[in-house]
Amino acid sequence: MAAVIPDQSHDHPHGPSGLMRWITTTNHKDIGTMYLIFSFIMFLAGGVMALAIRAELFQPGLQVVAPEFFNQLTSLHGLVMVFGAIMPAFVGFANWQIPLMIGASDMAFARMNNWSFWLLPPAAILLIGSFFVPGGATGAGWTLYPPLSIQMGMGMDMAIFAIHIMGVSSIMGAINIVVTILNMRAPGMTMMKLPLFCWTWLITAYLLIAVMPVLAGAVTMLLTDRHFGTSFFNAAGGGDPVLYQHVFWFFGHPEVYILILPAFGIISQIIPTFARKPLFGYASMVYATASIAVLSFIVWAHHMFTTGMPVTGQLFFMYATMLIAVPTGVKVFNWVATMWRGSMSFESPMLWATGFIFVFTMGGFTGLICAIAPIDIQIHDTYYVVAHFHYVMVAGSLFALFGGAYYWLPKWTGRMPDERIGKLHFWCSMVSFNITFFPLHFLGLAGMPRRVPDYALQFADFNAIATVGAFGFGLSQLIFLWVIVKAARGEGQPAAARAWENADGLEWTVPSPAPHHTFEEAPVVR
Amino acid sequence: MSEIARENRRLLGRLIVGSLVMFGFGFLLVPFYEKICEVTGINRIVQPDRVANTQVDAARLITVEFDANSHDGAWDFRPLQGALRVHPGELATVVYEVANTRREPMTGQAVPSYGPPQAAQYFRKMECFCFAQQTLEAGERRTMPVAFVVDPDLPADVKTITLSYTFFEVEGRRARAPGVESGHGS
Ligand code: HEM
Numbered sequence: 001m002a003a004v005i006p007d008q009s010h011d012h013p014h015g016p017s018g019l020m021r022w023i024t025t026t027n028h029k030d031i032g033t034m035y036l037i038f039s040f041i042m043f044l045a046g047g048v049m050a051l052a053i054r055a056e057l058f059q060p061g062l063q064v065v066a067p068e069f070f071n072q073l074t075s076l077h078g079l080v081m082v083f084g085a086i087m088p089a090f091v092g093f094a095n096w097q098i099p100l101m102i103g104a105s106d107m108a109f110a111r112m113n114n115w116s117f118w119l120l121p122p123a124a125i126l127l128i129g130s131f132f133v134p135g136g137a138t139g140a141g142w143t144l145y146p147p148l149s150i151q152m153g154m155g156m157d158m159a160i161f162a163i164h165i166m167g168v169s170s171i172m173g174a175i176n177i178v179v180t181i182l183n184m185r186a187p188g189m190t191m192m193k194l195p196l197f198c199w200t201w202l203i204t205a206y207l208l209i210a211v212m213p214v215l216a217g218a219v220t221m222l223l224t225d226r227h228f229g230t231s232f233f234n235a236a237g238g239g240d241p242v243l244y245q246h247v248f249w250f251f252g253h254p255e256v257y258i259l260i261l262p263a264f265g266i267i268s269q270i271i272p273t274f275a276r277k278p279l280f281g282y283a284s285m286v287y288a289t290a291s292i293a294v295l296s297f298i299v300w301a302h303h304m305f306t307t308g309m310p311v312t313g314q315l316f317f318m319y320a321t322m323l324i325a326v327p328t329g330v331k332v333f334n335w336v337a338t339m340w341r342g343s344m345s346f347e348s349p350m351l352w353a354t355g356f357i358f359v360f361t362m363g364g365f366t367g368l369i370c371a372i373a374p375i376d377i378q379i380h381d382t383y384y385v386v387a388h389f390h391y392v393m394v395a396g397s398l399f400a401l402f403g404g405a406y407y408w409l410p411k412w413t414g415r416m417p418d419e420r421i422g423k424l425h426f427w428c429s430m431v432s433f434n435i436t437f438f439p440l441h442f443l444g445l446a447g448m449p450r451r452v453p454d455y456a457l458q459f460a461d462f463n464a465i466a467t468v469g470a471f472g473f474g475l476s477q478l479i480f481l482w483v484i485v486k487a488a489r490g491e492g493q494p495a496a497a498r499a500w501e502n503a504d505g506l507e508w509t510v511p512s513p514a515p516h517h518t519f520e521e522a523p524v525v526r
Numbered sequence: 527m528s529e530i531a532r533e534n535r536r537l538l539g540r541l542i543v544g545s546l547v548m549f550g551f552g553f554l555l556v557p558f559y560e561k562i563c564e565v566t567g568i569n570r571i572v573q574p575d576r577v578a579n580t581q582v583d584a585a586r587l588i589t590v591e592f593d594a595n596s597h598d599g600a601w602d603f604r605p606l607q608g609a610l611r612v613h614p615g616e617l618a619t620v621v622y623e624v625a626n627t628r629r630e631p632m633t634g635q636a637v638p639s640y641g642p643p644q645a646a647q648y649f650r651k652m653e654c655f656c657f658a659q660q661t662l663e664a665g666e667r668r669t670m671p672v673a674f675v676v677d678p679d680l681p682a683d684v685k686t687i688t689l690s691y692t693f694f695e696v697e698g699r700r701a702r703a704p705g706v707e708s709g710h711g712s
């Protein structure tokens with residue numbers, strides 16, 4: 001396991017060419033690119049499932065898919081988007097950017113980096129392939145609650161193995177990121193000079209190492225309950241299904257911060273560049289991130305207010321959850337304060353970042369409302385919760401990923417993103433996102449349950465609107481593909497090393513596109 | 527091996543150990559959870575209760591609804607009465623009937639649950655078939671009583687309590703997916 005790539009002063013890749021080059025590559029940029037392509041493919045796959053769900057919900061009654069298949073679609077949509085699209089996309093960003101931002105020549109364990117990527121395609125094949133086995137994919141929801149998840153067919157086993165594999169992959173990725181950031185920084189790059197994207201990823205990586213194994217344990221217990229006669233969760237043998245929910249959400253809530261902290265990092269890189277001011281409150285950003293991560297371990301049962309918890313438990317988890325809103329608020333405040341009196345310009349990365357602040361904050365607020373136990377008992381498992389987590393995960397994580405992709409595209413491809421198409425992508429996505437998800441708040445407040453293929457007549461209008469919005473959102477993502485393909489084919493305006501006027505950081509000191517090998521001689525940071 | 531590479535490996539080792547420990551921690555949550563339930567008494571639902579307060583509150587009437595479910599369809603299980611109206615503090619009895627519909631002897635146990643959930647701590651069962659496993663011969667039918675008292679401390683806003691039992695087979699500790707490997711025919 002070579003830690004550092006030996007001295008090579010030229011620019012092209014070595015070793016095998018063609019497909020074998022990609023299979024055997026240990027170069028962080030190649031691996032980053034593969035992660036990004038993989039996650040975009042999974043994003044499209046999950047998106048097709050979402051559109052099938054929305055098509056069924058266009059009208060009351062059952063028209064498009066059978067109810068069992070509907071449940072399989074909602075379950076796999078969630079699993080594919082969380083584990084196949086958003087998480088690998090952030091790892092792709094980490095691979096590309098962290099070595100460039102800290103002045104390292106590659107990730108600490110280049111060979112392990114290759115393995116962690118190549119575990120993902122088999123996991124994806126297991127997940128998607130489970131649609132085609134007898135009984136179909138799992139229909140127990142992305143949370144895989146028993147008793148359903150101990151009753152389903154072999155599609156469920158395939159999902160469990162896929163989670164095992166993806167878990168191993170993200171733990172390996174996380175270990176690599178921790179070691180790279182802690183040990184491979186260029187001389188002079190002290191921890192408190194570390195770009196925020198690296199900071200948020202460092203903390204995310206610790207979260208991953210702490211909770212992915214717990215998820216692996218939870219699904220292992222499901223597996224042994226299903227096949228080896230144990231009864232952790234199987235009430236028939238004295239087990240308790242509620243126990244699963246505790247173990248799952250012990251993973252699950254830190255997981256939602258795994259999905260958002262790197263997004264905070266990306267936003268914290270973009271806003272100073274386009275506000276032409278240094279980030280306001282750098283140190284408080286670091287502490288806020290760390291405290292969000294610590295607090296995320298003591299709030300899990302806010303997903304379980306309706307399980308018959310004692311009142312003291314409900315109160316504890318309610319207040320602890322509300323406490324997390326404080327460091328989150330600090331972050332939003334700092335971003336706005338960075339913009340304050342800045343000379344702002346709104347190129348596409350900045351559009352996404354600004355849009356992120358508006359819509360993500362909205363999701364944070366609905367989260368607070370969900371955190372109020374007496375209210376949550378009403379809105380739990382309704383479309384209100386669906387609206388909440390799409391505002392934080394689509395308008396939060398995904399929008400930040402788009403912003404980051406536009407921001408670093410010049411570094412990856414050597415071409416500036418096409419501003420006209422980029423703006424079109426932003427506005428189409430922003431408008432159709434809100435058309436899709438805003439009405440869901442009202443549906444949820446009015447009592448429409450989630451994960452059900454049919455609904456009462458009075459919900460018809462808002463569902464029709466949401467479906468129209470969803471197809472608009474789906475189509476808008478093809479515009480993104482257009483921007484990326486255009487730049488990747490070398491069309492458009494060539495990018496300078498410092499592609500954006502006021503961009504700060506080591507990554508902007510290497511040429512665009514970044515040569516295959518960078519920082520073989522570590523730069524010195526002052 | 528360079529100094530950095532050695533440092534990297536040392537950290538790698540620690541982080542791997544960390545993730546293994548967390549894998550174990552996931553399993554540790556199981557006894558931890560059971561202990562908490564035991565200490566706080568949350569899951570004390572299949573043991574006889576004692577009644578401290580025997581004052582009958584004649585001013586209040588609580589509707590207690592009875593429900594019965596069979597986990598794998600092997601049991602024919604139902605209450606003989608759909609609901610009872612009782613005063614808090616008053617001793618009441620309801621009878622359930624269970625039959626083994628299979629062609630072999632079966633052992634099962636009923637597990638109660640309550641709606642709304644917070645009613646559980648105010649629902650005292652003096653006698654219940656759910657305290658023990660029940661073995662029934664093939665085709666055997668049995669009637670079994672539940673004697674209970676609703677605690678007068680029951681919060682005033684609770685007017686209806688649903689007592690729901692699910693009958694589980696004890697021997698075949700595995701649940702089977704319908705249609706996947708047929709198990710004992712049902
Ligand atoms: C201020 C911050 C937040 C608060 C107070 C909060 C609170 C909550 C609460 C109380 C629920 C449970 C609702 C229910 O099931 O009845 C919930 C659900 C959820 N939240 Fe958040 N949340 C916050 C931020 C986030 C972020 C940043 C993400 C992810 C990027 C996220 C993702 C989710 C998801 C996926 C669910 C639904 C899980 C499921 O049942 O399938 N939340 N949130």
Ligand SMILES: [Cu+2]
Nearest residue numbers: 252253256303
């Ligand atoms: Cu949560």
